[in-house]
Amino acid sequence: MVLSVVQGREEESSSVVSSVFASRYVQDPPPRYKMPEKSIPKEAAYQIVHDELLLDGIPRLNLATFVTTWMEPECNKLMAEAINKNYVDMDEYPVTTELQNRCVNIIAKLFNAPSADQTKQAVGVGTVGSSEAIMLAGLAFKKKWQNKRKAQKKPFDKPNIVTGANVQVCWEKFARYFEVELKEVKLREGYYVMDPVKAVEMVDENTICVAAILGSTFNGEFEDVKLLNTLLTQKNKRTGWDTPIHVDAASGGFVAPFLYPELEWDFRLPLVKSINVSGHKYGLVYAGVGWAIWRSKEELPDELIFHINYLGGDEPTFTLNFSKGSSQVIAQYYQFLRMGFEVN
Ligand SMILES: Cc1ncc(COP(=O)(O)O)c(C=O)c1O
Known part of the structure; x- marks a missing residue:
C-alpha cells in the first residue's frame, strides 16, 4: 500500500482523520467527524484505522491498570x-x-x-x-x-x-x-x-x-x-x-x-x-x-x-x-x- 503525504492542508488538519494516511484509493483524507462521501476498499480502511491506533498505548505495557491485558492464545481464539x-x-x-x-x-x-x-x-x-x-x-x-x-x-x-x-x-x-x-x-x-x-x-x-x-x-x-x-x-x-x-x-x-x-x-x-x-x-x-x-x-x-x-x-x-x-x-x-x- 502506498501512503502519500498530503501537504498544505493546515486549515483541514483538525477536520480530517489525517493527511498522512492515504493510499491510491484515498485521494483526500477522510473527514474526522462526518461520514465520508464514498466507500473505500477494506484494505485501505483497515490500514487507516490500524495505523491511527498505533498512537494508543500498548495494553501489555500498561502497568497502571488492574484490568486484564493478556490472555492465552487459546482463549483469544x-x-x-x-x-x-x-x-x-x-x-x-x-x-x-x-x-x-x-x-x-x-x-x-x-x-x-x-x-x-x-x-x-x-x-x-x-x-x-x-x-x-x-x-x-x-x-x-x-x-x-x-x-x-x-x-x-x-x-x-x-x-x-x-x-x-x-x-x-x-x-x-x-x-x-x-x-x-x-x-x-x-x-x-x-x-x-x-x-x-x-x-x-x-x-x-x-x-x-x-x-x-x-x-x-x-x-x-x-x-x-x-x-x-x-x-x-x-x-x-x-x-x-x-x-x-x-x-x-x-x-x-x-x-x-x-x-x-x-x-x-x-x-x-x-x-x-x-x-x-x-x-x-x-x-x-x-x-x-x-x-x-x-x-x-x-x-x-x-x-x-x-x-x-x-x-x-x-x-x-x-x-x-x-x-x-x-x-x-x-x-x-x-x-x-x-x-x-x-x-x-
Ligand atoms: C472497588 C471498585 N468498585 C467498582 C469498580 C468499577 O469496576 P468496573 O470497572 O468493573 O465497572 C472498581 C474499578 O476500579 C473498583 O475498584
Missing part, C-alpha cells in the same frame, strides 16, 4: 470464535447461557452463598463490569427497602446508602442516577478505608444498605466486613431495622477466596446480601465482564426481572443493557476451567 454471538439471544445461544450460569454458580460457591449448594441454582448475573453489577445490586436494595416502607405506610422517598469516602465513582453514579443519597464516612489520616463504627453510626431508617469494599480502589486495602456485620446486627436488633450489607469485591473477590480463605467477608456473614466482582480484574478476562451475586432469590425483587419472549422462549433478564457480546462470558468460563481452585 475462543473469544474471536464467539465475537458475533449476541449474549442476550439465549434461545439461539443456549450453550453460552449455560456457561454464564455455570460461572454464576462457581462464583456463588466461591463466595459461600447458601443458595449455591448442590440442590439449588445460585442467583446472579453476568454484567459488563462491576459498575453495572453495583447498579443492579443497589436497585434491588432500593426496591426492597421501598416495598417494606410502603407496606409499613412509612415515607419511602429519601433512601440513602452508607459507604466510605473511598468508594469508586460507580457508587456516586448509582446514587445520582437512581436518586439515593450517598452518605460517606470520612477517611482520616492513616486510615484510608471505611471505619465500620462510624458507618453503623450513620445508618438510619432510610438506609437501603451499607456498602463495604473488598479491595479499595486507591490502596487495595480490605474493609472489615466482619466487624461491620457484627455492629450492624447489634444496631438492627436495637432498632428493629434490617439494614443489609453489599460487598463491592470488584478486585478482592477473586483474591480473598484463594489467598485468605479463612477471612470472613462474604455470604458467611448473614447481613451480606449481595456481592459484585469484576471478571476483568483478577478474574483474568479482558475488559467487559463483571458479576452480581445475591445471597438468595428472596433478595432480588421480582419486579426487577423482565421476561422477554420475542427471541424465542421465556428469557428472564435483569441487566441495564440488552444486547452485548458473549466473548467475555466464554472467556471467564475458560479461566475457571483452566485454572481450577488449586492454590500454588
Whole structure:
C-alpha cells in the first residue's frame, strides 16, 4: 500500500482523520467527524484505522491498570470464535447461557452463598463490569427497602446508602442516577478505608444498605466486613431495622477466596446480601465482564426481572443493557476451567 503525504492542508488538519494516511484509493483524507462521501476498499480502511491506533498505548505495557491485558492464545481464539454471538439471544445461544450460569454458580460457591449448594441454582448475573453489577445490586436494595416502607405506610422517598469516602465513582453514579443519597464516612489520616463504627453510626431508617469494599480502589486495602456485620446486627436488633450489607469485591473477590480463605467477608456473614466482582480484574478476562451475586432469590425483587419472549422462549433478564457480546462470558468460563481452585 502506498501512503502519500498530503501537504498544505493546515486549515483541514483538525477536520480530517489525517493527511498522512492515504493510499491510491484515498485521494483526500477522510473527514474526522462526518461520514465520508464514498466507500473505500477494506484494505485501505483497515490500514487507516490500524495505523491511527498505533498512537494508543500498548495494553501489555500498561502497568497502571488492574484490568486484564493478556490472555492465552487459546482463549483469544475462543473469544474471536464467539465475537458475533449476541449474549442476550439465549434461545439461539443456549450453550453460552449455560456457561454464564455455570460461572454464576462457581462464583456463588466461591463466595459461600447458601443458595449455591448442590440442590439449588445460585442467583446472579453476568454484567459488563462491576459498575453495572453495583447498579443492579443497589436497585434491588432500593426496591426492597421501598416495598417494606410502603407496606409499613412509612415515607419511602429519601433512601440513602452508607459507604466510605473511598468508594469508586460507580457508587456516586448509582446514587445520582437512581436518586439515593450517598452518605460517606470520612477517611482520616492513616486510615484510608471505611471505619465500620462510624458507618453503623450513620445508618438510619432510610438506609437501603451499607456498602463495604473488598479491595479499595486507591490502596487495595480490605474493609472489615466482619466487624461491620457484627455492629450492624447489634444496631438492627436495637432498632428493629434490617439494614443489609453489599460487598463491592470488584478486585478482592477473586483474591480473598484463594489467598485468605479463612477471612470472613462474604455470604458467611448473614447481613451480606449481595456481592459484585469484576471478571476483568483478577478474574483474568479482558475488559467487559463483571458479576452480581445475591445471597438468595428472596433478595432480588421480582419486579426487577423482565421476561422477554420475542427471541424465542421465556428469557428472564435483569441487566441495564440488552444486547452485548458473549466473548467475555466464554472467556471467564475458560479461566475457571483452566485454572481450577488449586492454590500454588
Ligand atoms: C472497588 C471498585 N468498585 C467498582 C469498580 C468499577 O469496576 P468496573 O470497572 O468493573 O465497572 C472498581 C474499578 O476500579 C473498583 O475498584
